[in-house]
Amino acid sequence: MDLIFNSLPLLARGTLTTLYLSAGAIVLATALGVVLALLQLYGGFILRALVEVYLYVVRGVPLLVLLFAMYYALPYANVQIEPITGGIAVIGLYFGAFMTEVVRAAVLSVPRGQWEAARAVGLTTPRILLDVVLMQAVRMAGPPFVNTCIMVVKGTSLVAIIGLADVTYVGKQIVERTLAPFEIFGAVALVYFVICFGLSRLGQYFERRLNYVH
């Protein structure tokens, strides 16, 4: 018990890093997901093809490999970025591909009649997307969006391997000094569980708030 108590300040700092990485990556992935999904659905031939290539590449390469590429390969190309910024960028770009699928499916789930009614009123496509389709897609996207956010939070643990002091990395360091893996990794696991459980509950709350009888 003492052990965990003494480790708390370190674990807390690691947790903050994890939260910071998660929040940054979720924001980036979501923005990317909305833009890429709309380009894929309504962009011209070239834009659609570029998005497809991006999605295939990201889906086909493990997150860890992308992190290694950022951490070890970019310096050779004379690109210097802060590890934490690079971590957010890589995780955000990676999960942006999954968010694209989430947004695309939600947009496509809006019935055709909604488009027709909006067109009949005289709205143009960008306005229809903003006022009618995306407003409804948000509700449809809720559960899979929260799901992807949870994957992002857990995915951030991989940055421990490239030496970023997130809660997983800090836990590993403490275990190496204290030789108490059960207690420390138990605490680390609890941190992830609490964040993800909180996200789930937040998702459920918004789902209820956005609910309307169809």
Added chain:
Amino acid sequence: MSTDASGSLAAPAEIEIRGVSKWFGEHKVLNGISTDVKRGEALVVIGPSGSGKTTLLRCINLLEEFQEGEIRIGGDAMGYTVDAGGRRVRRSEAEIARMRAKLGMVFQSFNLFPHLSALRNVALGPVRVLGVPPQEAAEQAAALLARVGLADKADALPGRLSGGQQQRVAIARALAMKPKAMLFDEVTSALDPELVAEVLDVMHQLVQEGMTMVIVTHEMAFAQAFAHRVVFMAEGEIVEQGEPARVFQDPQSKRLQAFLKRFKQGYQL
């Protein structure tokens, strides 16, 4: 209103349909349709399912593309123009949207925006398309909801309304754009029988106010009582048309006779 021998009103044409043909792949669903809808006229289109009547209605505001012929709204060509080389070219999305705004459309399945209150459903078009200030649009929307008997439902989401109420909101939404003409696509077909009358009442009121209307419907009693002219379509063509009394009491073509006979018989064991 005075009508001539063919049942058309003596008024300028609001909607001109000239030789319109449409194919779905190999299948020709509209075969050279021509007719005018005069200003203030209530035109009812009847016919068996698959006759192309809904498709024709949807061509008028270009929810369906058509490959031949032309449709003019207030003299302005809908959807396509002919370029210098004589080729038929589609008009820009902005032009098409602007023309659609002049036509109100009401759908069989209501298609209200489920995330917006009745009032905001009605006010959306005026604010976004006509540039009416939101406060003014809200006042106009409230007045329109009152006109269709739904003054107390302004804040209700569509999901909380009955089918008949939703359809009346949809009519108010279309009227909010101050359209030159209204298009009704089987607007009572998805309603419970006891809710049909409240929607037909609103439409009857519009006929009396002189709104130009094209109504695709199976409500023969409504057509007989309130239409200025009835068009009977079958297999993508206008088979017969005229004043409702003539069309219903003295059908000339075999197909219309058969169609009306089936309707009069109704459901028999």
